[in-house]
Structures are given as C-alpha cells and as structure tokens.
Amino acid sequence: MLAADEVVDGAGNESNLSVVELDGGARAFHRPLSHRVSSFHRFFGHDLAHQSVHEVAAWNLAAGLGWPYDMIVAPSMLRVVDGRLGSLQLTAAGEVNPPIERTSWHEGAFFDALIGQQDRNVATVLHDRDRAVTSLVDHGLAFARPGDACASSLLLRQRHSVGSARLTTSERASLQRLLDNKQLLGVRGCLEETRVQALRDRARRMLERDCLPGVGEF
Template sequence: MCRSAEEGGRRCPNCGSESERATHNARRRQNRAARSAVVSWARAEGVPDEAISLLAKAPPSVAKRWAREAGAPASLLEDPPPASAARAMSPREVSDIFWVGPDVLPSIIATAAQQGRHPRERALLDAEVAGLEWAEESGVNETIRVRLTDGADAYHKPFDGLDEEASEDYGHDGPLQPVHEVAAWALARELGGPWDELVPPCVLREIDGRLGSLSMGVPGNVTNPLPVVPEERILAAGFFDALIGQQDRHGGNLLVDQDRLYLIDHGFAFGRTGDGYNLQLLQQRRVFHAPQLTDGERSALHRLVGSSDLLGVAPLLQGDRADALRARAEIMLASGRVLPGGWF
C-alpha cells in the first residue's frame, strides 16, 4: 500500500492528501483483484503452473491484455467504473511496473507453457542452486554462472540485466533476448540432429528472484573451430544461423571442445528485414564454401514450413519475427541455397 513517509511507507507523487492516498490505494486493490481474477481463470483453463506463476507477477494491465487475447469472457475484462478522483499513473507507479510489457508477456507465457518436456530441460528446471557467481566471459548483457546441486553449471541471463542500447542497435523493441535464447534451443530441439547437439538446452527460470533464460553449461573454449571441428558440423551451424536470423555470431559466442562445436548466445537472433547485425561468421563461411542445401536440411525446412506454428516455435516469438523465420525457410527451400548474411 502507498503510505506517507511519516507512516513508514513511501509517498507517491500526487498522493499528498488523505483522500488522494485513499483513491490511489483503492485503485491498486482493484488492479490486484483484476489480476487475481485473470490468474484464477487461467488456472481453470488448464494453463500450466509455470505460466500461472509468471502471470501472477505481471502488471494487472498486462495480465488483462493476455486474458483478452486468450479468449477470456468479457465480464472478466471489464474495467471498474471511473472514479471522480481518477488520475493518470504517477511516475512512481510507472517505475513499479517491471520489465515485462504486453508485447512480451505472451511470448513468456508460451515459453513457460511448453518447456520441461525434454529431459535436459527438466533437469534445468528442477535442479537446486548451489551457488552464483558473475560470469567473467559475460558479454553486453548481465550473465550469471549458476552452480547446480547436481554438479552441472548453467548460465542465467535475467530480463532486468539487459543492455538497452545494444538491444536497440539490433532492433529489439522489448526485453526479448532471454525468450530468443529459449526459442533457438526449441527450434534446434524440434529439428533434431545435428542441430540439437550444437545448441545447449535452455529454459526460462527464476534464479535469486530474477526471471531470465537459463542455459545448460557446456565444455569448451573460445577458439577457431576450423582446424579441429569436422566440416559438416561447421556447415550445419552456418545453416542454423541463417535460419534463425542470427545477428551476432562472432568468435566469442561459440565454444570448441576437442572436435565438438557449441553455439551459444542467441539473444540477438530472429532478426527481421532491416534489423542491424554485427558478424555472421559461420553463415558467411557456409555461403562461400557450400551454399547448396543438403537433403537433411531440405527435409528439416519442409517440416518447419509444413507446420502451422513452425514446430511450436511461433508462439514463442513476436508475430513479425515468426513471419520472418517462416519466410527465410521458404526462400531457402525455393532457392536451394543458404541465405547470405544480413538476409532476415
């Protein structure tokens, strides 16, 4: 509740009088009740518990928008009648709204609803945390190394630790990167080998009170893969980067462990026409050395475009990004070639 500083609480702007504070607190109670109603309806509709947990933490306006798009009855979505003392939200109230917005919440809920069916995803979701430390190799976004009690390491990128300027440079109009990390794994998982062996499993999970992507740690070092990794693996990685619209594949976001190659850091992916990009090393190598699609790649693309929801990946993405993914797959099928860098 909003209380004056003398009462030990906080004082919101424009809450100087007792009547203003009462009106403000009444509105907060209405908003919380509206969110609770949405959560109850979602639970009755069989929405998974992990998605319910996320919905319960969303701003009430965002929860209601999600319910509207999910087909909730109109009676659930009716706003309370305007009060005579109604006013615009104060700056403090706006600052209380967390990172999530109405354009991002559906992707988060869809992601949480489908994760955990793969055993390696379940391991990431269920393992208890033994310790946390900053990842020394962290890039532009905050990255936390998570030591799990099962002995594994994982890497957490919270939604509230993103570099906003970098996001804007890549055309992100919201905190999308943790969702993209999971979406890249989800696509690799559905396509199967060799791509599900290149991309580490990833889920959305709350760590230390902060929601973000949690990627399974993999062995390896940042080094040139060409001398040690089989050529077919490098070419498969170039195809995958072209498919997901990878905007930032530089030497620091791939790992090499003996003859194994792992692709990490997919936050800046699923680009759209006109979006910016940095380096696309593996995709460019594929275009220059072996641009023709393999039979396995053609088969994978046919399965992808033949699926109404892109093998379950479309709900995880914003609509225009899902459309761009489908378009890339269709263009590659029509041309028989991997797309060159910068084609989103």
C-alpha cells in the first residue's frame, strides 16, 4: 500500500497534496478525490473530484497524442494512497519561471488550447536546464466549458503574441486523430459529458479555423 507525507503551504497549513515516495526513488504528488475545494476553484467551475480526474484526463490525452505531448506533460494516474483514491502525478524536475525554449511553449500552447487550460501560469511550467526539457504540471483547472473563466494562459498568449497561432501539419493530424477516436484517446471515460463535448467542439473549431483559439475562448 502506498503511503504519503502531507504537503504544507508557506503558512504551515496542510494542503490538498501529499508526496509519495515510489520504488526506485521517484516521487509523486497525490491529490485525493475528496480533497477540499476553495471558492477560487468553484469560481472556475470545478468541484470536489474534478481536479484529480482532470490531471488523469490530461495525461491520458497527452499519452494518446504521443510525442511530443507525452514528453512535456507529467504522467498522472488514479491510485489509492493511505486508503484514499486520487490522482498520483510524477514530479517533474526543473525550475519555475525559466527562459522557455520556443519549441516547448509552442507545443504547450497547442495542448493548453485543446484541453481548455484555465490557469497556465509561470508556476506550472518547469524547465530542466541540464536535459533541456520543459514539463507542464497542474491540469486541475482544465477541460473548461464555453463561458468558464480563465485565470492565466501563459503559453497560448505567448504563441499568439508572436503571430504563430496557425496550426502546424502535425497539430492538424493530432486533432483529426482525436476526433476519429470514439473514446477521445482515453479522455471520454474520465470527464463529464459536458466537458467531453466541449473538448470535441474545440478540436473541431481549431481544425475548421486552422488556428488556435483566443485566450479564454473555450
């Protein structure tokens, strides 16, 4: 049975996350399905299990899309830790708020646009300078529906700002592969139907327009 140590915030308060030591020395964050939800999260349309499930859904999609998304999104799965079911996400090495290489934020912007990421900020983009790898973490506030709020969209805004919102050939192929898959590459079984429909509609609009949506356009 997996066991965890609680994570505390800067004020010494217990947070929703706990750290799990895995075989081989790897570490992961566990977020139980029944974790506390703040008014901040409710403002963005999320309740109880949403954040944990959305972490897993984001990884399922990244894994289904394959390279490069399965390399920049931290793996996450549902696991029982200390008797509580929740998302278990591998920790990613790297620094917060580093210089972001173009290839990484270009790919990350596409992924954020597709999943309807509502809060991509500097704290959720990590860069490992030694391996030149960028990792995206924290997808709890994602899979937004039309009309849902957007707190931050760092990568998507950056891609728009340099005039590269048009889809690449590989991005169009990824969207088509998603739409052709009845289970939406493993996402359908994780999400509420309204969020599944919103994801499908975003993918269709992106293909029709041949470009990324605007910031907050879910």
